[in-house]
Amino acid sequence: MKKLVIIAFICLSSLAQAQLTSKQEVAAELVEKREAQKKEITNNYLALKSNFITSDSLAVAKNALALQQSLKNFRFKKLNLEQMNEGTKKRKELIELAAEISATKNINKQRKIFESLSVKFWDLAPKFKAENTKLYLQVCPMTSAKWLSDSKEIKNPYYPKNMLTCGEVKASL
Template identity: 65%
Template structure:
């Protein structure tokens, strides 16, 4: 009987904690903090893309590190267990690709990793996009490489010297 009472009390305590946690999640301060984290994440990605448009491999190293740091602070919310596992796996893959970008100053190797990183980033972009920021998936029709942009204007990060404006908007969030 004592074990049943203790188990019941633990269960009630857990429910109370869950209710307290869910109340905390909807406070305006926490919503604003989450939006700030999303902006930091997306802006780190966009800065990395802009580094490739400028063919600046040194800045790409720094912004790849910033992307890794941004992901370390971000936690996914309100996902089913299956979606949480997918998003977490994708985050790990993005961090590994950003680490590969940060590990070299060879712009061609960086761009190759960025191509895969962009595909992975788009897969979870709906969970990362700040409420007040549009995101556009753009594609290079010659290679099929994608990237994300906050603008519909095409600036191809893979071939900025010869094909800067080559590409098209494929999707948007």
């Protein structure tokens, strides 16, 4: 009887260790997937901003769709119910703004919507930003229009022809 108990204990210990290892592997995969989602969201926003610098309304529409899709795929983690509701509401607003940008080919209308999108994106940037990414909040002093950049160098997406280097860094993450 003792031998049977010992064998059962050894088997259960091995099973428990296998489950723990499996959970650790799954957790690591989920963390990696989440970081990839964050990077995709950030890269889609930055590509959108770059399209405004080149005044390419078709690329703006395309990247707005990509941003919209990557935001739809993202789910918040480690938030209380109130924070989760607030984050979900703001994410939905970003998705709607990205949809508005993609629905028009008029670069000036796209830029106007991008202003709102950028302000709301900055609010959620700490949740979207991939671990090894630095983001800067930049502002055009002439219009107070804001945008995010992964570089301190100013490239104004609102007035690229007349005031490409007009702006300043206001904050960073």
